[in-house]
Amino acid sequence: MGSSSTKPEFVSVLATKQVKVGQDVILRCQANIQEVLAKWEKNGHPLECVEGKHKIGQSGTTFSLTIKDSKKEDEGNYTLTLTNNAGSVSCSAMVTVELKEWRTVQWKQDPMITTLKNFKITNEKVRELRFLLHGPIGAGKSSIINTIKTIFEGQLYINCLAASDLSGKSFTTKYEKFSVGTLPFAFYDVMGLEKDQEIGQSKGARSDDIIKALKGHIANDYKFKQEVSICEDNRYYINSPTLNDKIHCLVSIIPADRVTLMDSDVIQKMKDIRAEASKLGIPQLVFMTRVDQVCKITQDDLTKIYQSKKIKEKMEECSTRLGVPMNCIFPLKNYHEETKMNEKLNCLVLEAFMLAVHSANEYGTKFSHKQKCIE
Ligand SMILES: Nc1nc2c(ncn2[C@@H]2O[C@H](COP(=O)(O)OP(=O)(O)O)[C@@H](O)[C@H]2O)c(=O)[nH]1
Ligand SMILES: [Mg+2]
Numbered sequence: 001m002g003s004s005s006t007k008p009e010f011v012s013v014l015a016t017k018q019v020k021v022g023q024d025v026i027l028r029c030q031a032n033i034q035e036v037l038a039k040w041e042k043n044g045h046p047l048e049c050v051e052g053k054h055k056i057g058q059s060g061t062t063f064s065l066t067i068k069d070s071k072k073e074d075e076g077n078y079t080l081t082l083t084n085n086a087g088s089v090s091c092s093a094m095v096t097v098e099l100k101e102w103r104t105v106q107w108k109q110d111p112m113i114t115t116l117k118n119f120k121i122t123n124e125k126v127r128e129l130r131f132l133l134h135g136p137i138g139a140g141k142s143s144i145i146n147t148i149k150t151i152f153e154g155q156l157y158i159n160c161l162a163a164s165d166l167s168g169k170s171f172t173t174k175y176e177k178f179s180v181g182t183l184p185f186a187f188y189d190v191m192g193l194e195k196d197q198e199i200g201q202s203k204g205a206r207s208d209d210i211i212k213a214l215k216g217h218i219a220n221d222y223k224f225k226q227e228v229s230i231c232e233d234n235r236y237y238i239n240s241p242t243l244n245d246k247i248h249c250l251v252s253i254i255p256a257d258r259v260t261l262m263d264s265d266v267i268q269k270m271k272d273i274r275a276e277a278s279k280l281g282i283p284q285l286v287f288m289t290r291v292d293q294v295c296k297i298t299q300d301d302l303t304k305i306y307q308s309k310k311i312k313e314k315m316e317e318c319s320t321r322l323g324v325p326m327n328c329i330f331p332l333k334n335y336h337e338e339t340k341m342n343e344k345l346n347c348l349v350l351e352a353f354m355l356a357v358h359s360a361n362e363y364g365t366k367f368s369h370k371q372k373c374i375e
Pocket of ligand 1: 136143144189291292293334336337
């Protein structure tokens with residue numbers, strides 16, 4: 001390093017870098033002199049140089065660090081310190097590594113709203129496409145219905161059906177139908193039988209009843225009982241269901257922030273219902289709600305959802321726990337406390353709902369040549 005008497009100074013400093021996974025990062029700055037000792041640090045510790053990964057360079061008074069094929073682990077605060085006999089100087093910069101967007105979303109709501117508003121069911125014997133939303137207490141089932149109503153009816157429906165996190169005691173045990181304006185879509189919101197931790201009582205619908213609902217045996221407004229399944233002589237029991245009584249698409253609702261802690265018992269019941277739906281050929285999707293509760297980046301900007309590592313992890317967890325492929329899982333956020341419409345939020349919900357509509361419609365078409373429905 002010689003015995004230069006000029007104190008090192010920066011002519012230009014390191015700049016913050018934001019790159020996508022797999023890209024190279026080059027941190028570069030320029031000093032006033034070249035006879036200095038250059039030392040690189042990451043997060044306050046000497047950088048452990050990995051062959052083929054890091055390349056430290058100096059060309060004249062320009063100093064650089066190249067990080068090849070960046071990974072999430074390469075994120076951090078990088079510091080360069082230049083030292084000689086006369087003194088030392090440091091500068092730092094943050095490197096952030098974003099995941100590549102692994103799924104693309106159409107961030108324009110109008111085309112999707114128009115398509116759905118003009119939607120015609122292919123099989124004219126089917127009056128409306130029926131969706132069964134099932135999942136644990138507080139998963140966001142009622143909120144999804146509110147959100148879809150909000151999107152199509154153009155006014156916020158927050159909390160008219162949803163339980164507040166604080167009171168939390170609005171359980172849906174009735175087989176109640178929810179419509180969206182005059183659109184040919186109907187929603188049923190059914191919570192699986194589970195124990196409410198706070199009151200120590202079981203709530204919700206038995207799995208065998210949910211399966212009967214899938215098959216079309218249960219009429220609107222039936223009140224689920226925990227002890228017994230619906231009897232064939234009950235006035236809400238439909239003996240020979242037509243395609244109009246059946247469920248055309250099963251949507252499992254999983255809250256992103258609770259998937260890890262969900263009781264294995266609840267998961268098993270959801271799996272049993274999914275297995276039965278598979279046997280019946282009913283299409284199935286998973287809506288993963290409350291994404292804003294697990295990822296700050298997504299909370300601040302919903303368009304970053306498919307770049308978020310956290311969201312991907314939660315989706316993978318849903319996939320593993322419920323045994324569904326990733327491409328059937330849709331992370332989304334519901335309206336819950338906002339007072340204004342949010343197009344990005346709408347787009348995520350609309351994309352997921354569009355797929356549900358198309359799948360349900362396809363299921364309805366399968367039976368178009370048959371007079372009676374297959375059991
Ligand atoms: N932060 C956040 N809260 C949500 C979201 N969806 C639902 N919630 C809240 O979660 C709680 C439970 O929702 P609710 O729709 O009643 O669940 P249900 O029991 O499945 O019908 C309510 O307080 C909702 O406001 C979401 O996407 N983000
Ligand atoms: Mg509810």
